[in-house]
Amino acid sequence: MGISARELADRTPATRDRYVDLLRVASLGVVVLGHWLMAAVTADGAIGNLLAVVPELQVVTWVFQVMPVFFFVGGFAHALAHRSRPRYAAFLRARLQRLLRPTMVFVAVWGALALAVQLLGADRGLTGVALRLVAQPLWFIGIYLAMVALTPPLLKLHERYGWGAFGALVAAAAAVDALRFAADVPYVEFLNFAFVWLAVHQLGFLRADGMLRLPGALAAAGLAGAGLLVAFGPYPLSMVGMPGEKVSNMAPPTLALLCHGLWLVGAVELLRGPGTRLVARAGVWHKVVAANGIAMTAFLWHLTAMLGVYGALLALGRGLPEPATAAWWAQAPLRLAAAAALTALLVAVFRRFERPAPAAPASGAGGPVAALGITLALFGVLGLSMVGFGGLLEGRTALLVAVRVSAPAAVAMALAGWLLVERAGRAGRAGRA
Incomplete structure (x- = not known):
């Protein structure tokens, strides 16, 4: 029997920064809610985007596009984790176990379902859309893998140069956008998946060392920068991807999205005092700990739940109001409640895979194997997020940077990478990675 969330909460040391845990849960919760609200499914099973139906709502993405907050929190946690586990293989396994195990289960379940659906010839309408759509949030897993993999060298740069290391990444992101928009250099924009995120x-590293002393100035600079870039540059208003747009602030990320991230990080740091007082309450802290224990499982399965709700409505002939109409908004609370209930059911089934398995004693061996493993997992997960689970039998592919990748190839890379990371982090021959 594992330790319950309440027992874990009661054992929390006084030195733990509980506000960071609150930010992690809150940011993922906002992402899930945003995905549920943005889905504009019509009576014929087509899925659109509410922000495209009502473009005026795109301005709300300047508050609710909170993925930068999650990555900022990740930087803080990774800095502390690496300093306590400086050996590369052991650090990777410790950080990735609760991420990759539930992800691989999600991939296995949906891969089997996709194959069965296609063999039965049932991959049409909403089902066909679902096979592509459910894999899209995996891009977040891929980016997070890259952050974990690059934590050791980037943390060293931070320890040596401080704000200079962050500034170099900002300058690199700006240079990429200049080459992309002013010089029309092909493929260069994909570098900003690295530089922007x-x-x-890196801001998380700065927070870990107490160097974010002027959050108000950071928020103001980020908000002003994003506003100017959108007003006078080639950047769209929405901070999330929109269907059919020529330029997206998200895929690949742009300098405008980076400025948006600075604004959000500054804003949440300004709220640090009241947030810390809130999470100091025992009841609130117990809920935060419990939510952190299932957060990744809920994130992986929340689109499955949403599509299940819409599929049930269509199958029952209940009909769906036209998106953004009064009837559609009136029905929204019921759809959200049903999606939350179905997500809770899926979490109950799959949450055990998010619990960390008992770890064998780690040695310093396996650094190169761990590096190869996380690279394969990174490209496999990113590739799957782009190609989806549709077209398995037809050999459907998608472009990952400059390489075509199929779903079977992506799954194979992700699985091999995970197994290599697991193997490298276990006890082996003595030595340093």
């Missing part, structure tokens, strides 16, 4: 991640 790693810059946000």
Whole structure:
């Protein structure tokens, strides 16, 4: 029997920064709620985006596109974790176990379902859309893997240069956008998947060392920068991807999204005092600990739950109101409640895979194997997020940077990478990674 969430909460040391845990849970919760609200499913099973139906709502993404907050929190946690486990293989296994195990279970279950559906010829309508859509949030897992993999060298740069290391990443992101928009250099924009998100991640290092002393100035600079770039540059208003747009702030990330991340990080740091007081309450802290224990499982399965609700409505002939109409908004609370209930059921089934398995004693051996493993897992998960689970039998592919990748190839890379990371982090021959 594992330790319950309440027991874990009661054992929390006084030195733990509980506000960071609150931010982690809250940011993922906002992402899940945003995905549920943005889905605009019509009576014929087509899935659109509410922000495209009502473009005026795109401005709310400047508050509710909170993925930068999660990556910022990740940087803080990774800095502390690496300093307590400086050996690369052991650090990777410790950080990735609760991430990759539930992800691989999700991939296995949906892969089997997709194969069965396609063999039965039932991959049409909403089902066909679901096979592509449910894999899209895996991009977040892929980016997070890259952050974990690059924590050791980037933490060293931070310890040596402080704000200079962060500034170099910002400058690199700006240079990429200049080459992309001013010089029309092909493929260069994909570099900002690294530069933009790693810059946000680097802010977490700065927070870990108490160097974010002027959050108000950071928020103001980020908000002003994003506003100017959107007003006078080639950047769209929405801070999430929109269907059919020529330029997205998200895929690949842009300098405008980086400025948005600075604004959000500054804003949550300004709220640190009241947030810390809130999470100091025993009842609130117990809920935060419990939510952290299932957060990744809920994130992986929340789109499955949403699509299940819409599929049930269509199958029962209940009909769906036209998106953004008064009837659609009136029905929204019921859809959200049903999606939350179905997500809770899926979490109950799959949550055990998020619990960390008993770890064998780790040695310093296995650094190169761990590096290879996380690289394979990274490209496999990112590839799967782009190609989805549809077209398994037809050999459907998607472009990952400059390489075509199929779903079977992506699954094979992700699985092999996970197994290599697990193997490298276990006890082996003595030595340093």
